[in-house]
Amino acid sequence: MSQPSAAQPAPALAARPVEREVAVDAVRRGLVAAPVLVAVAAAVWGGRGAASAAFGMGLAFANLVLSGALLSRAARISPAVLGAAALGGYVVRLGLLAAVLFAVEGQPWVAMAPLVLTLAVTHLGLLVMEARHVSASLAFPAMRPAKRGF
Secondary structure (H helix, E strand, C coil): CCCCCCCCCCHHHHHHCHHHHHHHHHHHHHHHHHHHHHHHHHHHHHHHHHHHHHHHHHHEEEEEEEHHHHHHHHHHCHHHHHHHHHHHHHHHHHHHHHHHHHCCCCCCCCCHHHHHHHHHHHHHHHHHHHHHHHHHHHHHHCCCCCCCCE
């Protein structure tokens, strides 16, 4: 039985929706930090801050999962479609986030400062954390990095 060449990934590896796995892994890690962010927002802004922080994290999680689903579907079609989905999907998802923020502005349970701050911190924190794990696996695509903490 011959080994797949370096140019061709192993069939099982190529069939995996890696983009979706990365998004789900990021959400899993984010759920661990969620109580801390909600508690900090509650301490600083009260109940409205806690609700807004929880909503902001939910938006960030939904955005990452939507991105992973879109990219994993596009990756099965072609590299050109993947590039278009990455760029176009980013613009569309950014527009959706802005629309949601405008829709909830002025609601009695919303405090915009913790909502926007939590949305930004959650996105950046999860992307940085996942980039660290994904970069380790890109060096050896057929191997997963060892599980160490979060």
